[in-house]
Amino acid sequence: MRRVIRGILWLTLLVVVLAGTSYIAARAKVAVFLGSPLPELGPRDIRFNFDGISQVAGNPRAWTFTYGPGQLPGTPQFQVFVSPTGRLVGTLPRDLQARIERFQNQRLNP
Numbered sequence: 001m002r003r004v005i006r007g008i009l010w011l012t013l014l015v016v017v018l019a020g021t022s023y024i025a026a027r028a029k030v031a032v033f034l035g036s037p038l039p040e041l042g043p044r045d046i047r048f049n050f051d052g053i054s055q056v057a058g059n060p061r062a063w064t065f066t067y068g069p070g071q072l073p074g075t076p077q078f079q080v081f082v083s084p085t086g087r088l089v090g091t092l093p094r095d096l097q098a099r100i101e102r103f104q105n106q107r108l109n110p
Contacts, residue, residue: 025086026063033080033088033097035104042070042077053081056090072103 027046034041045066052059060083068077079092091097 022084022086023063026065026082026084029082029086029088030065030080033100035100040071041067043068048084053090055092056081060089062089072099075099 047064049062049064053062053064062081062083065080065082066077068075072078075093075096078096081090083089
């Protein structure tokens, strides 16, 4: 009985470590994607979609980072989708990277 409980505890610890690592990889990917200096993006909501992301081809399971409303012009709310392994799988709106680059250029070169 003691071995079963110990095995369950180790398995639980492994799952927690893997989930934490996945979360950290996703946060790092979003930070690199958004760039620096960061605009005021508004409130952030982070969720893992076990059912998959219907807006992305293949309906992958992914972390969803939702921001807004913020200072990004023409984008009251946006989402960044990152796989459990830390790969960027999509954004809404789809041209989000171009919008962020335009905004950063306007801020840095008024």
